[in-house]
Amino acid sequence: MARLLPYPKPPAPPLSPTKSISASPKTALLVESDKSLLSFFRRFLTDEGYAVRTAANSEEGLRLYRDCAPFMVVFIDYWVRQRNGMGIDWLAPQIHGVGLAKAIREINPSQGMIIAALDYQNAGEVPRPRELMDIPLLTDIRNFHLCSLLEKIEVERAIEALTPSELLRLRQFADFRLRGLGRAARGRTGGDLLGEALLGTLIGAETTRKGRHWNKDVDFVRHLTGAMQSISNCWKRQFKDTEAYLISEFPIRDAEGHEHSPLDNVASGDAAADQLLIEKDEEDRVLTIFKDDPEATQVLQGLLDGLKKTEIMARSGLDKKKLAATERRIRVKLLGRTNGGSMGEKHGR
Amino acid sequence: MKNMADKRNHDERLEILMNQLAESVLGLSDPAILAETCEAGADPQREAKRTRLVLRQASKALDNVNKRLSNLGHTINSNGWYRGHLGYHNTCITCGSFVSFTPATGEMRGEALDGLCAQSDQYTIRRRKASR
Numbered sequence: 001m002a003r004l005l006p007y008p009k010p011p012a013p014p015l016s017p018t019k020s021i022s023a024s025p026k027t028a029l030l031v032e033s034d035k036s037l038l039s040f041f042r043r044f045l046t047d048e049g050y051a052v053r054t055a056a057n058s059e060e061g062l063r064l065y066r067d068c069a070p071f072m073v074v075f076i077d078y079w080v081r082q083r084n085g086m087g088i089d090w091l092a093p094q095i096h097g098v099g100l101a102k103a104i105r106e107i108n109p110s111q112g113m114i115i116a117a118l119d120y121q122n123a124g125e126v127p128r129p130r131e132l133m134d135i136p137l138l139t140d141i142r143n144f145h146l147c148s149l150l151e152k153i154e155v156e157r158a159i160e161a162l163t164p165s166e167l168l169r170l171r172q173f174a175d176f177r178l179r180g181l182g183r184a185a186r187g188r189t190g191g192d193l194l195g196e197a198l199l200g201t202l203i204g205a206e207t208t209r210k211g212r213h214w215n216k217d218v219d220f221v222r223h224l225t226g227a228m229q230s231i232s233n234c235w236k237r238q239f240k241d242t243e244a245y246l247i248s249e250f251p252i253r254d255a256e257g258h259e260h261s262p263l264d265n266v267a268s269g270d271a272a273a274d275q276l277l278i279e280k281d282e283e284d285r286v287l288t289i290f291k292d293d294p295e296a297t298q299v300l301q302g303l304l305d306g307l308k309k310t311e312i313m314a315r316s317g318l319d320k321k322k323l324a325a326t327e328r329r330i331r332v333k334l335l336g337r338t339n340g341g342s343m344g345e346k347h348g349r
Numbered sequence: 350m351k352n353m354a355d356k357r358n359h360d361e362r363l364e365i366l367m368n369q370l371a372e373s374v375l376g377l378s379d380p381a382i383l384a385e386t387c388e389a390g391a392d393p394q395r396e397a398k399r400t401r402l403v404l405r406q407a408s409k410a411l412d413n414v415n416k417r418l419s420n421l422g423h424t425i426n427s428n429g430w431y432r433g434h435l436g437y438h439n440t441c442i443t444c445g446s447f448v449s450f451t452p453a454t455g456e457m458r459g460e461a462l463d464g465l466c467a468q469s470d471q472y473t474i475r476r477r478k479a480s481r
Contacts, residue, residue, distance in 0.1 A: 122422030122465065136415075140424050148427030152408070159404045164397035165379035168386050171400040172374040180367030182360045192453060194400065195407035199452050202411050203430040203437060225375060236364070238434065280359045286366070303369050304362040327373055328385065334370065335389035343391035 026050045026154075029074045031061035031100060032116075033081040041075060041116070048150060049216075057081045058096040062103050069108060073153050076100055078117040078126065078137075098128055101135060110160065112153035114138055114146075148202075151213070155201055158220040166221050170194060172335060173225050175342050177232045179334075182282060184239035190342055197227035289333055299326045410455045417457065418448060422466035443468045 028050040032038040038054060045052045053068055055061035058080050065074065078097040097115060104111050116138045117126045123137040136149045162170075174190035174197075181188075200212040201223065212227045214220065283304065290296040295318060302312035313323055335341035377385070386393040418425055423441035425448070430437045436451035444466045448459035 122420055123416065124420030124422075137419065139419065139422075145424065145427075151427070152412075156408060159401065159408070162401065162404075163379070164393055165382045167397040167400040168382045168393060169374055169377065171396060172382070172386075173371045176367045176371035176374065180364040180371070182363055184360075188453075191400075191403045194403050195410075195452060198404050198407040199411060199437070200432075202408060203427060221375075225371075234432075283359050283363050286363070300366065303366040306362070306365045327370070328381075331370055331373065332385050332388045335385070335391075337390070341389065343386060343389040343396060 025072075027068075027071045027073075028052045029055065029061065029065055029068070029071045031055045031058060031075065031080050031097075032077045033057055033079070034077065037077065037116075037118075044146060045075070048147070057083045058100040059083045061100050065104055065107065070111065072112060072157065073150060074101075074104055074111060074113045076113065076115050078115050079119065098132060101132055102129070105132070112157060114149050114153070152202060154216070155198070155214065158214075159198075162220070170221060170224055171342075172331070174228055175335065176331075177228055179341075181232055181236055181239075184236045186235075186239070188235075193228050193232060194224070196231050197224045200227050200231065286334070290330065293326075293329065295322065295326045296330050299323065300330065407452065410450070410452055413455060414448070414450045414457055418461060421461070421464065423448070423461050424466070441466055 026049050028045045030038065030041055030045065030052055032041060032054070033056055038056070042052050042054060050072070053064055053071070055064050058076075059082060061074075061076065061080070065071070076097045080097045080100065082096045101113055101115060104113065113135045114137075115126075115128075115132075115135055117123070118139060118141060120126045120137075120139050123139055126137055126139070128135075136152070138146060138149060171190060171194070174194040176190075178185050178188060178190045178193050197212075201214050203212075212230070214223045218226075287297060287300060290300060295316065298316040299312055299318070302315055307315065309320075309323060313319065316323075318326065335343045337343060374382070383393045386396055415425065418441070422443075423446070424443050425439050426442050429442070430439045432438075433449070436449050436456075438447070438449040440447050441461050444461075446459065446461040446463075446466070448457065448461035450457045
């Protein structure tokens with residue numbers, strides 16, 4: 001029998017009580033033959049709020065999966081044994097962990113899985129069939145790596161669970177926020193803003209390094225709209241920082257003959273004249289769309305002036321119901337592609 | 350002077366308007382948002398599908414970066430990404446090499462992509478290597 005290398009054993013304080021599988025929204029199936037690693041991963045998953053089922057071999061793992069699925073995540077050791085008491089042929093290709101992943105894939109193609117391949121230096125070394133290439137591999141024991149893999153599975157699950165109306169809300173929110181950026185949008189689309197919000201969620205990073213991790217107590221749509229708000233504000237700030245410079249008409253030359261503006265790097269408090277005209281044009285364009293709708297024009301003027309709904313109602317004489325109907329007309333028209341919105345394109349036709 | 354001040358506020362006024370409209374969308378009922386999308390001339394199912402695809406693609410872009418780095422043995426702290434003007438940046442916590450990617454294009458750059466992580470063995474558990 002070959003000698004095993006020692007590996008760090010985690011201390012063994014008593015495990016916190018496992019939550020009832022049926023009571024927990026986050027469930028995990030952990031398939032691991034190595035007792036120390038089983039204990040380590042079980043503790044980790046429990047600490048992350050998962051109710052954990054464990055199996056010591058691939059056959060038991062598959063049986064548990066058939067009996068108790070779905071799980072939010074199935075965690076499989078690449079080197080798991082087929083059944084208890086069986087040895088591992090260290091020289092042969094390991095097939096039981098991969099075989100279990102394949103069997104689970106056949107039962108539920110969208111099941112979130114992680115394969116722990118801790119014996120390998122990098123994921124590129126781990127032999128696995130092409131159809132399992134998309135399953136994330138854990139080759140590093142450090143906690144944040146496992147945390148990010150779990151976070152990704154949870155976020156992907158949340159994406160798939162979004163209803164059509166939730167997706168449309170996100171889309172329209174993104175489109176309006178982006179249009180509010182004006183020139184600061186720099187050719188980006190509402191889709192770009194939404195994509196950035198998701199990336200920020202997965203990455204948890206921002207220029208401030210403050211992070212945008214999804215607090216699972218917050219609804220996913222609410223989280224993404226909050227992220228979009230903060231990203232669009234950030235884009236606006238970046239635009240102001242980089243664009244609001246005056247260009248001098250009186251360049252000066254230094255001793256080496258290089259041309260400089262005396263105003264180089266001096267931030268201007270005023271926007272450039274062409275920029276002001278573009279902004280004014282956009283406001284006028286929006287108002288022109290509604291030139292035949294006096295109620296919409298009044299509501300738009302109120303919104304442009306930053307009035308609250310009660311103030312708009314008082315100014316325009318509209319009641320709550322009429323204001324809602326007018327807002328609806330405004331949204332529908334502005335969303336249309338002919339009025340600068342992103343909807344109404346005949347895709348694929 | 351007043352004219353200049355008014356002009357300066359055009360972008361702020363437009364921003365307030367659009368942000369208010371964005372907020373108002375969140376309060377709409379499910380049937381109302383579906384109906385509005387139809388009225389705007391779009392197919393709600395198709396628009397919803399497109400939006401889900403946007404989210405999936407963003408996730409996929411990050412996945413591609415992580416997979417490529419992982420295949421090279423680099424370890425990236427997922428909380429260590431920071432947003433620069435041209436994309437996201439990070440460094441391998443093991444060897445310190447730099448990587449960046451642009452979400453819109455999926456383009457990756459940096460010395461971390463040049464080869465295997467020089468020190469990736471440091472934290473890897475080698476429980477069976479000697480036996481293989």
